[in-house]
Structures are given as C-alpha cells and as structure tokens.
Amino acid sequence: MIAIASDHGGFAMKQFLMQRLADKGIPFEDLGCYSEDSVDYPVYGVKAARGVADGAYERAVLICGTGIGMSMAANKVPGVRAALCADCYSAQATREHNDSNVLCLGGRTIGPELAWKILDIWLTTPFSGLEKHARRIGMVMELDD
C-alpha cells in the first residue's frame, strides 16, 4: 500500500495521479488534502512520511507546488529517504542508488504526464542492492540517530 498526499499546490496533480494508480490497480491511500483550499504542506507531508517510517505504508508520494517543501518536511522524519524528482533518470537512479521510500513531485513545475512517467518508474524500479549504495545509505541513515 502506498500513501499519496499533497497541499493545494499539488492537489490537481494528486487527483490525476490517483486516477492513473486506480487504472493500473495499484493500491493507495489518499491522506489529503481534499480541495484546492490553502493548507500547510508539512501537515500532509509529515503524516505520510510517518506512515512510511512506521511501516503503515511501503512508500509515499508527496506533491506540493514545487515538491521542495514536501521533501524538506519528509526528510526530517527518521527512516525516510525522500527524493524530489523532475525527470525520469532521477526517478530510476533514486530507487537504484538511494532506495528512496518517498517521492516528491512539483505540481507547478512539471506536467501531469511527466509526473506519471516519473511515478511509474519510481514504483517499478528496485533498489540495486549493491554494497556501495547500501553503505552510503547506511551513512545517511546514521544521521537519524
């Protein structure tokens, strides 16, 4: 199960991506927000990120205007490795190299079709498992302690 969440800046893109996920039969839970009314992105980003850290969700997708605020908030949650992606190569590399468990997207910076391509690649690309990448991830995760 993946979580998906946004603020008002990512609301339209969240609606679009949820339709694509549903079309593909990928289970997800919508953690809000639920309209284009202005809200505070940390509320939604941290809720989803904590859900990933707690094991309630395998991964999460967070969308705000730029994806930047969501990535800042999510990366404050111990156990979370959030990656802001605006291109397909980064989506693939952050799974293979960083084993990222949260994807952040900018609802105002990229179009919906590119966002879907990025999300699809991110969801389907496994971690490489290479020792050098595991070691580097370990070094980053030690900072949580």
Ligand code: RB5
């Ligand atoms: C909201 O206007 C905007 O600041 C937010 O969506 C996001 O881009 C923050 O990083």
